[in-house]
Amino acid sequence: MLNYSLRRLAALGLVWAVAxxxxxxxxxxxxxxxxxxMLGDQSGNAELAAxxxxxxxxxxxWWTQLLTYLGGIADGSFGLSYRYVxxxxxxxxxxxxxxxxxxxxxxxxxxxxxxxxxxxxAATRAGSWTDTGVILFLVTGISIPGFxxxxxxxxxxxxxxxxxxxxxxGRPDQLVLPILVLVIPPMAVVARLTRTYMLEVLERDFIxxxxxxxxxxxxxxxxxxxxxxxVPLLTSIGIIFGGLLSGAFVVETIFNIPGLGRIAxxxxxxxxxxxxxxxxxxxxxxxxxxxxxxxxxxGVVDPRIRLAGDTA
Amino acid sequence: xxxxxxIPPEGSDLALRLLRSRNTMIGGTxxxxxxxVAIFAPWLAPYDPxxxxxxxxxxxxxxxxxxxxxxxxxxxxSRLVSGxxxxxxxxxxxxxxxxxIGVAAGMIAGWYRGWRDGLIMRTVDVIFAFPEVIVAxxxxxxxxxxxxxxxxxxxxxxxxxxxxLARSLVLQVKTETYVEAALACATPTWRIMLRHLLPNIAAPxxxxxxxxxxxxxxxxxxxxxxxxxxxxxxxxxxxxxxxxLPHLRSDPHLALSASLALGITMIGFNLLGDGLRxxxxxxxxx
Numbered sequence: 001m002l003n004y005s006l007r008r009l010a011a012l013g014l015v016w017a018v019a020x021x022x023x024x025x026x027x028x029x030x031x032x033x034x035x036x037x038m039l040g041d042q043s044g045n046a047e048l049a050a051x052x053x054x055x056x057x058x059x060x061x062w063w064t065q066l067l068t069y070l071g072g073i074a075d076g077s078f079g080l081s082y083r084y085v086x087x088x089x090x091x092x093x094x095x096x097x098x099x100x101x102x103x104x105x106x107x108x109x110x111x112x113x114x115x116x117x118x119x120x121x122a123a124t125r126a127g128s129w130t131d132t133g134v135i136l137f138l139v140t141g142i143s144i145p146g147f148x149x150x151x152x153x154x155x156x157x158x159x160x161x162x163x164x165x166x167x168x169x170g171r172p173d174q175l176v177l178p179i180l181v182l183v184i185p186p187m188a189v190v191a192r193l194t195r196t197y198m199l200e201v202l203e204r205d206f207i208x209x210x211x212x213x214x215x216x217x218x219x220x221x222x223x224x225x226x227x228x229x230x231v232p233l234l235t236s237i238g239i240i241f242g243g244l245l246s247g248a249f250v251v252e253t254i255f256n257i258p259g260l261g262r263i264a265x266x267x268x269x270x271x272x273x274x275x276x277x278x279x280x281x282x283x284x285x286x287x288x289x290x291x292x293x294x295x296x297x298x299g300v301v302d303p304r305i306r307l308a309g310d311t312a
Numbered sequence: 313x314x315x316x317x318x319i320p321p322e323g324s325d326l327a328l329r330l331l332r333s334r335n336t337m338i339g340g341t342x343x344x345x346x347x348x349v350a351i352f353a354p355w356l357a358p359y360d361p362x363x364x365x366x367x368x369x370x371x372x373x374x375x376x377x378x379x380x381x382x383x384x385x386x387x388x389x390s391r392l393v394s395g396x397x398x399x400x401x402x403x404x405x406x407x408x409x410x411x412x413i414g415v416a417a418g419m420i421a422g423w424y425r426g427w428r429d430g431l432i433m434r435t436v437d438v439i440f441a442f443p444e445v446i447v448a449x450x451x452x453x454x455x456x457x458x459x460x461x462x463x464x465x466x467x468x469x470x471x472x473x474x475x476x477l478a479r480s481l482v483l484q485v486k487t488e489t490y491v492e493a494a495l496a497c498a499t500p501t502w503r504i505m506l507r508h509l510l511p512n513i514a515a516p517x518x519x520x521x522x523x524x525x526x527x528x529x530x531x532x533x534x535x536x537x538x539x540x541x542x543x544x545x546x547x548x549x550x551x552x553x554x555x556x557l558p559h560l561r562s563d564p565h566l567a568l569s570a571s572l573a574l575g576i577t578m579i580g581f582n583l584l585g586d587g588l589r590x591x592x593x594x595x596x597x598x
Contacts, residue, residue: 154557250538
């Protein structure tokens with residue numbers, strides 16, 4: 001297990017190194033002079049241009065710039081923004097840091113239990129109308145992209161029924177639709193996996209044994225079957241988390257929420273490369289850490305996986 | 313479970329099972345309809361989808377414009393129909409690129425093993441470690457928003473999956489007698505790859521590729537919706553939803569028509585994918 005963990009950590013280090021180098025060189029690959037862009041209509045002002053160039057370290061050789069970049073990542077400032085001259089990247093994204101993780105965690109906390117519940121409901125009534133209804137709902141939930149779903153929901157709840165605000169951020173009622181849009185797709189994925197695994201587990205011998213010795217059906221489902229369903233479900237958490245990241249981009253764009261996704265898109269359109277690249281790094285770090293945690297946890301829960309992983 | 317069940321179905325039996333699978337039929341019908349619309353879009357669209365007619369803007373559905381017009385007076389139905397074509401063209405381009413790169417990389421890795429295998433598969437692992445939307449943002453930052461950005465970003469994200477599959481298939485096939493025979497006849501390596509390996513690993517790769525089309529269309533729509541994908545005036549469903557959202561109160565038909573078109577298309581692809589998986593993989597059938 002220790003060997004496996006160490007190798008996974010090394011792989012993580014490689015991915016992070018690639019991410020840092022790619023983001024660093026990508027910015028320098030882009031045609032155009034960032035200083036001229038920052039100056040705008042002041043572009044004739046050579047003195048100001050020289051000062052900005054020195055402030056941003058753009059007059060230094062590339063390896064010095066790389067060291068500065070690494071230093072910015074290490075101290076958490078992530079360097080200086082091109083768009084808001086003089087502000088650090090951290091200043092620009094700090095508001096989003098308080099929004100997107102909260103949204104993602106609320107969505108995850110709702111999607112997993114709701115999805116597991118729906119999956120069990122469908123699996124224990126396999127073939128019935130309830131099952132068919134749930135499956136129809138799941139196929140729809142998995143298929144329809146978040147923003148198409150959002151436009152239907154906003155039209156229904158905010159325009160037709162006038163129950164909820166169309167967009168915005170700050171009030172609790174403004175949270176309902178974004179969370180709903182963020183929760184439905186991962187919930188559908190979890191429910192579908194739960195149903196599949198559950199149906200598989202329910203045919204196993206130990207379930208038959210439990211039933212034969214007179215264990216109550218509720219206990220068979222919730223103790224014997226669910227326990228064995230949750231283990232494979234764990235691996236899907238990484239995929240679900242990845243889905244939540246792109247979900248955050250979409251939801252923040254639709255509902256005008258000043259989160260990291262919105263800031264990333266805005267910075268792409270405004271060519272604020274340091275901000276874009278810092279968000280790329282942050283999301284990559286979070287995504288890879290979640291996947292590592294899931295894999296390690298999986299190795300703890302299911303020894304068979306650990307052995308297979310060690311020989312691979 | 314009897315061992316007979318594990319034998320893959322042959323010809324007519326497979327066709328029969330496909331016809332009996334409700335998911336495959338419903339999904340196939342939807343996907344087929346979208347494909348026909350995409351292919352014949354220029355003849356099906358009643359108006360030029362990019363023609364601006366300011367005097368005729370904000371028309372509600374009905375009359376001369378079946379689904380109304382947008383803020384520039386462009387016919388929504390025509391844009392919807394042409395949007396299907398744009399999505400399909402992008403998806404097929406991405407598919408062609410991922411298949412070429414992925415199959416070539418996977419075959420080289422599986423055939424030669426050694427350092428080539430290590431290099432290619434580590435690259436694959438690293439790309440897999442990045443979330444899809446983040447790769448797209450990175451490409452958009454460097455290349456600027458646009459159709460080429462979508463194609464490059466999605467190809468970058470999708471080839472590793474194909475490469476992994478191609479590699480594992482080559483590893484299975486390369487121990488077969490006919491490969492040994494070809495090697496014994498001193499057949500050049502490129503000839504073994506193209507004439508002996510490729511035809512024998514093509515079927516699973518094609519299935520995998522066709523299942524991917526739906527996901528690529530969804531990803532393209534998402535990027536276009538976010539504003540870093542296909543740009544105006546070219547019509548896309550994602551872009552139409554983006555433009556329609558601010559006018560949901562006064563002109564809901566703009567966002568809703570594109571949302572429904574995209575939603576139904578995606579349901580079609582998912583049903584078809586599920587159906588094909590059930591029919592083609594007997595072990596997953598219950």
